[in-house]
Amino acid sequence: MIRDQVLDNQIEWHMNEIEKHLDQCFDNINNFIDQVFFIDSSISKSSNPKFELTLPKIHQFQLIHQSDFQSRILQQLKPLINSKIKDECQFQQQQQQHQQSLIIQQQQSNLKPFTYQIIKEHSIKQSEFCLAIAFNKDSSIVATGCNEQIKIYEFKQGMLKLIQVLNQHNQYVNTLNFMKKSNQIISGDQSGSILIWSSNNNTQWNCSQTIKGHINWVNCLILNYNEDIFISSSQDKTIKFWIKQNEWICQQTITDHTSYVYQISLNEQQNKLISCGADKKILVIEYSEQSQKWIVIQKINVECYGIRICFINNNLFTFQPIQGNLMHVYEMNSVSKQFLKTKDIDVNQGQEGYTLFPQQFIKQKQLLVNKHDKYVNFIRITQKDQFKLEQSIQFGHNLLFGQLSDDGQYFITWDRSNNEIQIRTYIEQ
Structure with missing residues (x-):
């Protein structure tokens, strides 16, 4: 009788210990999930495929000090633990998306009519x-591709001041991007070359790498949010x-693609890429975590x-055909x-010439800039994904290029009819 009581006590003690260890296990899981989603809570990072691949997996954690008996129990609980982690991840992503949706709705409700007005004296x-x-x-800095040269300007109060000219390209420069984190410049030209430019203090840039990236024009260069990947499209x-x-x-x-590839664009989650080409196709390309490759999942x-x-x-996403008014x-x-x-x-009726002026979306202002023929159209995305044409600027020639600043405050263009760089500023009405 006494022996049975002792055995019962031992079983009860072990069960209590197991319960404690399991509680600790789930506490550690929750702490891990909190660490992933709150300590480094950037949406771009948590949704970036490369970032997700670096996250620790359940088998990499020794969540509790394990006896053989406890290890067997934990092994049986692994599917439950993995399911809990997956559910928590999905919940956090849904919460983040919901918060982003609320922010966008708030931004949209505060947006006012506007125009971009030229600063003629500049x-x-x-x-x-x-x-x-x-x-x-x-x-604070603007770069322009002028034939084979890249001109670097200081930009203050809507005025440009030339500070450097870069001469390493051998063909016309088609595309330019600043890297926001490293403050480098990446450029592509009509020979297929891609150049990386580095600067220590925003005053002098030097070419740090030359890449023979393509065998024909580089038409578009884009970077992901983390700036550990860039993507190029070409006439090859x-x-x-x-x-x-x-x-x-x-x-x-x-x-x-079976012909020239023009503009490419990444989605917010950074796991899908779209491209348009002269072969009358739009490709949707998705990053596969399993194969760690980008795979074409749809051809339109x-x-x-x-x-x-x-x-x-x-x-x-939006797409502008070269002909028509849509x-x-x-x-x-x-x-x-x-x-x-x-x-x-509806946009202005026209026939597009061959100009690589890319579409650009400014999330802060819910604003899309879309060039078509001689016109630049500023289109506001309103609530429920409705589109409203706010302003259309007509130029004298369809050989026309431009870019908005990241906050949408300034719009800089060059066109063949004026042969000048023009600066416009965003003014709410």
């Missing part, structure tokens, strides 16, 4: 073709993904090709997960 004569324009992260019919090791190297090449045939395309959010809107079907054309937006 225009600069520019006889060479200016085929690319870029702002740095705080709009390819899209290339580049990663940073000691230097930038090509990690993957997409060859599904269009009646008229276009050279401008842009993600608005994860489920919505800009197309594509939305992801919630069931099929395929993008379908759902509406057309």
Whole structure:
């Protein structure tokens, strides 16, 4: 009898210990989830495929001090633990998306009518073709591609002051981007070369790497939020993904287009890329965590090709054909997960010349800039993903290039009819 009592006590003690250890186990899981989503809570990081691959997995944690018996129990609980982690991750992502939606709705409700007004006295004569324009992260520096040169300007109170000219390109510069974190410049030209420029203090840039990236024009260069990947599209019919090791190297090449590839665009979650080409196709390319490769998941045939395309959010993008008076809107079907054309937006009637002026979306102002023929259209995305044409600026020639600053405050253009760089500022009415 006494022996049975002792055995019962021992069993009860072990069960209590197991319960304590299991509680500690789940506490550690919750702390881990909190660490992932709150200590480093950037939405861009938590949704970045490369970042997710670096997250510790359940088998990498010794959540509790384990006896053999406890280890067997924990092994049986692993599916439950993994399910809990997955559910928590999905819940946190849903919460983040909901918060972002509320922020956007608040921004949209506060937006007022506006115009971009030219600052005529700040225009600069520019006889060479200016085929690319870029702002740095705080709009204090502007870079312009002028034939084979890159001109670096200090930008203050809507005025440009030339501070450096870069001469290492051998062909016309088609595309320019500032890297926001490292403050480097990345440029692509009509020979297929990609150059990386570095600066210590925003006053002098030097070429730190030359990449023979393509065998024909580089039409578009974009960076992900973390700036550990950049993507290039070209008239050699390819899209290339580049990663940073000691230097930038090509990690993957997409060859599904059968003609020139023009603009490319990443979604907010940074796991989907869209491209448009002269082959009358739009490609939707998705990052696969399993294979760690980018895979073409959808090919959209269009009646008229276009050279401008842009993600608005994860489920919505816009596309401008070169002919007609309509800009197309594509939305992801919630069931099929395929993008379908759902509406057309009226823009000015015209025939697009070959100009690489990209579509650009400014989230802070819910504003899309879309060039078509001789016109630049500023389109506001209102609540429930409605599109409203707020302003259309007509130029004298369709050879026209431009860029908005990251906050949408300034708009800089060059066009063939004026042969000058013009500066416009955002003014609410």
